[in-house]
Structure formats: C-alpha cells, structure tokens
C-alpha cells in the first residue's frame with residue numbers, strides 16, 4: 001500500500017539498488033548536470049532527499065522517474081558515488097510493482113513495450129516495440145505514413161530478430177522483481 005510518508009522506503013530502495021541515498025549531502029551536482037532537469041517536476045537532488053524523508057507517494061507519482069533518460073551523468077558527477085540513475089530506475093520499478101498510475105503514461109507505455117520485446121526475443125525488436133507501444137498508448141494510427149516509408153526503405157524489419165537461447169531470457173525475467181508481470 002502506498003502512503004504519503006513511508007519510513008521503509010529508503011531501506012527497500014537500498015535493498016533493491018544497493019545505493020545509500022542517506023550519504024547524499026545535497027551538493028546538487030547531479031541536478032546541475034542533468035540534461036532533462038528543465039522538464040522534471042522533482043530535481044535529482046530533491047529525489048535523494050525525499051527518499052530519506054519517505055515521501056513515497058510524491059516520488060512514485062512524479063514525472064521525474066519517467067523522464068529520467070538513464071544517461072548516468074548524475075551518477076558520474078556525484079562526489080559520494082551514489083548511482084542516482086540506479087535509484088531512479090529502482091523508483092520506476094517500485095511504481096510499476098505498486099501499480100501506481102504513471103505521471104507520464106506514454107513513457108511508461110514505451111518502457112513496458114520495450115521490455116515486452118526483450119522478453120519475447122531476447123533483444124530489441126522494432127515490430128513488437130511498435131505494435132505494443134501503439135496498442136498501449138492508443139495511438140494506433142499515428143505515424144502510419146512515416147512507418148510505411150521506413151518499411152519501404154528497410155529501416156524497420158517486419159520479423160523480429162531473436163537470440164538463440166530465449167528460455168534463458170525468460171528465466172532472467174522470472175527471476176527478476178516484477179519481471180513475471182512484464
């Protein structure tokens with residue numbers, strides 16, 4: 001259950017990501033270097049502090065966790081070696097596991113579609129990604145013209161490419177937290 005304040009948030013996140021968010025001393029180097037900060041509703045250094053304060057509902061319902069591009073600039077800049085990108089990823093996973101309605105539904109749909117493609121084929125594949133994304137985002141007829149041009153120029157392959165050992169990939173998904181629901 002999600003509550004506004006959750007004292008266990010920091011511990012759960014640390015168990016999942018291995019990151020000690022409490023060592024953040026709010027120097028803001030992460031936020032200063034983040035290329036997506038201009039669009040975020042919570043800046044990376046604010047996310048770190050709010051984890052310690054147990055502000056679960058605000059964090060999991062934020063746009064920031066979906067807008068983060070996992071570029072790892074913040075993690076590279078942090079003087080305390082906190083993998084902030086990993087923390088963002090952990091919060092995204094937590095939001096999915098808790099069934100929180102995403103603040104950025106189209107990005108969440110893309111996230112889910114991408115993982116569905118990996119689970120099916122073991123590598124990224126455009127047909128599954130495009131099909132799943134269009135169904136989940138309900139934008140079935142957008143970009144049809146562009147899609148036709150890309151198909152004609154063979155920029156998109158109709159048949160998905162797969163890895164040899166697809167069972168191994170499924171085992172990884174089964175063994176991962178929340179992976180079985182993907």
Ligand code: SF4
Nearest residue numbers: 034068069071072074
């Ligand atoms: S990983 Fe996310 S939070 Fe960190 S700099 Fe990149 S976009 Fe910003």
Ligand code: SF4
Nearest residue numbers: 024026027028030078
């Ligand atoms: S760079 Fe590291 S120590 Fe500085 S505010 Fe960001 S997370 Fe905290």
